[in-house]
Amino acid sequence: MKNDSYILVVDDQMANIESLGESLADQYDVRFALSGQSALEVIAKSKPDLILLDIMMPDMNGYEVCRVLQSHPDTAQIPVIFITALATPEEETQGLDAGAVDYIVKPFNPSIVRARVRNHLALKYANDQLRVLSLTDSLTGLANRRHLFERLSSEIEHLQAKPETEPFAIILIDIDYFKRYNDTYGHVAGDFCLQRVAGVIRSALRSPADLTARYGGEEFCCLLHQATLDEARQIAERISQSVADLEIPHLGAYERQFVTVSAGVAQWQPHMAHIESVLQAADEALYAAKATGRNKVVCKV
Ligand SMILES: Nc1nc2c(ncn2[C@@H]2O[C@H](COP(=O)(O)OP(=O)(O)OP(=O)(O)O)[C@@H](O)[C@H]2O)c(=O)[nH]1
Numbered sequence: 001m002k003n004d005s006y007i008l009v010v011d012d013q014m015a016n017i018e019s020l021g022e023s024l025a026d027q028y029d030v031r032f033a034l035s036g037q038s039a040l041e042v043i044a045k046s047k048p049d050l051i052l053l054d055i056m057m058p059d060m061n062g063y064e065v066c067r068v069l070q071s072h073p074d075t076a077q078i079p080v081i082f083i084t085a086l087a088t089p090e091e092e093t094q095g096l097d098a099g100a101v102d103y104i105v106k107p108f109n110p111s112i113v114r115a116r117v118r119n120h121l122a123l124k125y126a127n128d129q130l131r132v133l134s135l136t137d138s139l140t141g142l143a144n145r146r147h148l149f150e151r152l153s154s155e156i157e158h159l160q161a162k163p164e165t166e167p168f169a170i171i172l173i174d175i176d177y178f179k180r181y182n183d184t185y186g187h188v189a190g191d192f193c194l195q196r197v198a199g200v201i202r203s204a205l206r207s208p209a210d211l212t213a214r215y216g217g218e219e220f221c222c223l224l225h226q227a228t229l230d231e232a233r234q235i236a237e238r239i240s241q242s243v244a245d246l247e248i249p250h251l252g253a254y255e256r257q258f259v260t261v262s263a264g265v266a267q268w269q270p271h272m273a274h275i276e277s278v279l280q281a282a283d284e285a286l287y288a289a290k291a292t293g294r295n296k297v298v299c300k301v
């Protein structure tokens with residue numbers, strides 16, 4: 001039965017490509033590249049689930065292709081199986097050391113190639129799922145703190161490489177009087193409230209380049225890619241209004257009687273040295289929002 005997995009076969013010999021294609025095309029979406037360089041171009045456009053890679057190719061050999069893939073976080077997780085005429089133990093060791101998950105010597109046996117491809121795809125999907133789980137907050141489905149910090153680091157790296165681009169901004173959002181909410185309605189209702197607020201925050205984002213994370217218990221963080229302080233403030237205002245519009249009853253919230261949030265907004269500044277600096281700036285703004293009446297947005301200028 002055919003599944004959606006996309007396998008890229010990279011080989012400079014058409015005959016090898018054809019025989020591998022015959023072995024796999026009834027089960028997978030098999031595509032081809034005739035050189036290392038064109039393989040990298042194909043991969044940049046659409047990421048394969050697995051790569052079958054020849055080693056001896058004229059312009060760029062398979063070891064080099066493998067090293068380039070390993071050096072980019074976007075492609076490092078793609079399993080590579082070398083399929084090659086180089087048959088000594090030293091060559092096989094070198095291939096596995098370069099980052100390949102497996103090594104098949106030509107002439108290959110089609111049913112062994114099929115079995116190895118199937119096993120490595122299963123492992124890859126299990127790893128993908130584990131990675132998603134390790135980056136997701138299980139209660140709200142938002143990104144977790146680890147994911148947020150990974151993304152903040154890559155935003156900062158990007159800005160260090162291209163300082164002329166607009167920096168990112170962040171919004172820290174905290175539910176007001178949430179301890180009193182739990183005390184009044186119970187922990188299960190508290191969890192449900194967190195999920196509803198998370199849903200509002202998620203839908204306020206502009207594009208997949210932005211990220212919403214659960215930062216702590218009842219605290220959330222939006223990472224807004226290339227956003228001015230004013231854009232971030234508007235998004236925070238929208239979130240604050242949308243949470244209020246949910247009208248989740250909260251008898252412990254003094255005169256407001258509904259669940260509200262406070263938010264602190266800050267933008268990354270070139271003089272900042274660490275991730276913590278921008279988080280601290282947003283935290284100070286959040287503190288000011290809390291200290292001056294809650295249910296409001298404060299920007300750190
Ligand atoms: N239901 C539920 N409650 C949580 C969770 N994580 C943290 N909390 C609760 O969130 C509450 C946070 O309380 P505080 O930090 O005192 O803040 P607050 O009551 O919102 O007060 P202000 O922030 O000053 O408005 C605590 O009672 C925590 O137990 C969770 O996953 N589920």
